[in-house]
Amino acid sequence: MTVLITGGAGYIGSHMVLALRDAGEPIVVLDDLSTGFREAVPADVPLVVGDVADRALVMKTVAAHNVEAVVHFAARISAPESVRDPFGYYAANTAKTSALLEALTAAGVRRVIFSSTAAVYGLAPPTPTSETAPTDPASPYGASKLMSERILRDGAAAHDLAYVVLRYFNVAGADHRLRAGQRSPGASNLITLATRAALGLNEGLSIFGTDLPTPDGTGVRDYIHVSDLAEAHVAALRHLRAGGDSQTLNCGYGWGYSVREVVEAVRRVSERNFPVAEKPRRAGDPYVSVADASLIRETLGWRPKRADLDLIVGDALRWEEFWWTNEARRPRLARGRA
Numbered sequence: 126m127t128v129l130i131t132g133g134a135g136y137i138g139s140h141m142v143l144a145l146r147d148a149g150e151p152i153v154v155l156d157d158l159s160t161g162f163r164e165a166v167p168a169d170v171p172l173v174v175g176d177v178a179d180r181a182l183v184m185k186t187v188a189a190h191n192v193e194a195v196v197h198f199a200a201r202i203s204a205p206e207s208v209r210d211p212f213g214y215y216a217a218n219t220a221k222t223s224a225l226l227e228a229l230t231a232a233g234v235r236r237v238i239f240s241s242t243a244a245v246y247g248l249a250p251p252t253p254t255s256e257t258a259p260t261d262p263a264s265p266y267g268a269s270k271l272m273s274e275r276i277l278r279d280g281a282a283a284h285d286l287a288y289v290v291l292r293y294f295n296v297a298g299a300d301h302r303l304r305a306g307q308r309s310p311g312a313s314n315l316i317t318l319a320t321r322a323a324l325g326l327n328e329g330l331s332i333f334g335t336d337l338p339t340p341d342g343t344g345v346r347d348y349i350h351v352s353d354l355a356e357a358h359v360a361a362l363r364h365l366r367a368g369g370d371s372q373t374l375n376c377g378y379g380w381g382y383s384v385r386e387v388v389e390a391v392r393r394v395s396e397r398n399f400p401v402a403e404k405p406r407r408a409g410d411p412y413v414s415v416a417d418a419s420l421i422r423e424t425l426g427w428r429p430k431r432a433d434l435d436l437i438v439g440d441a442l443r444w445e446e447f448w449w450t451n452e453a454r455r456p457r458l459a460r461g462r463a
């Protein structure tokens with residue numbers, strides 16, 4: 126029995142491929158390579174290049190590989206971009222997820238794990254934020270994911286389908302053995318940009334907002350190592366296989382770091398300094414986003430192994446250095462910054 130990983134050529138998906146492959150599980154990846162990378166999928170893992178909303182392709186893939194469970198990562202992931210392109214986000218994330226779920230239930234797949242986001246909670250949730258906090262997404266991205274959660278819930282009520290929704294907080298780092306990492310030149314998340322600044326790949330870093338109502342005035346986030354996140358999906362799969370019920374769970378560590386603390390960690394771990402420019406806050410950025418992460422531990426028995434900011438930053442640094450040292454890739458990074 127095989128696990129289908131949509132978006133397995135992307136950043137988080139490629140770490141999930143490694144987690145399941147390391148566990149000896151048969152897997153197949155479905156990715157349209159619009160933002161993913163063919164080389165992110167190990168050569169011995171079958172890759173189907175195509176659209177998650179292509180019903181015939183999904184049904185054929187499920188039958189050909191005897192797919193038992195699906196982990197659905199494929200999505201567009203930028204909140205600011207979604208504000209500029211809401212229809213594109215609802216099409217790519219919500220409509221395609223609905224089409225995928227319809228095809229999967231028609232094909233007899235009974236287990237789905239879905240990538241959701243802390244962005245479903247909106248700008249000022251109670252913190253730490255539990256799964257029962259009100260949902261009030263501030264961007265079409267967050268709304269597109271929340272709608273997908275609802276579609277999944279409705280699908281599970283109508284069909285023989287169980288699911289785990291995982292709401293990710295801030296994902297960072299890379300595979301410790303450097304088999305996978307952030308390959309996207311346009312990645313805009315803080316730890317990636319700060320490590321690129323430390324390596325001289327970017328000219329310094331901007332801090333967006335230094336007058337927020339937080340201890341040092343900068344935004345606070347719950348950063349989770351991407352490999353711990355992948356293992357949360359493995360635990361979710363185990364839960365569903367054991368007959369566990371459908372769940373919606375936060376994925377974070379339960380504590381946060383400010384932007385300044387991240388900058389200090391990157392300087393400390395890299396032993397390099399880099400310029401920081403203080404800029405106005407970004408519209409639509411929550412001040413604090415920290416998970417109440419107790420439910421996932423109770424429900425899935427998930428125990429993160431890399432819950433240490435310096436370790437996350439160290440893996441991100443080593444990956445960025447390894448990946449962009451290749452001269453052939455440098456022009457792509459320059460383009461991504463433009």
Ligand code: UDP
Binds near residue numbers: 331334
């Ligand atoms: N941030 C920053 N400079 C950057 C990128 C991000 O100061 O170049 C801040 C951002 O305002 C937020 C935190 O870092 O407080 C995490 O931002 P990121 O974009 O990584 O994730 P988000 O939580 O916004 O999804």
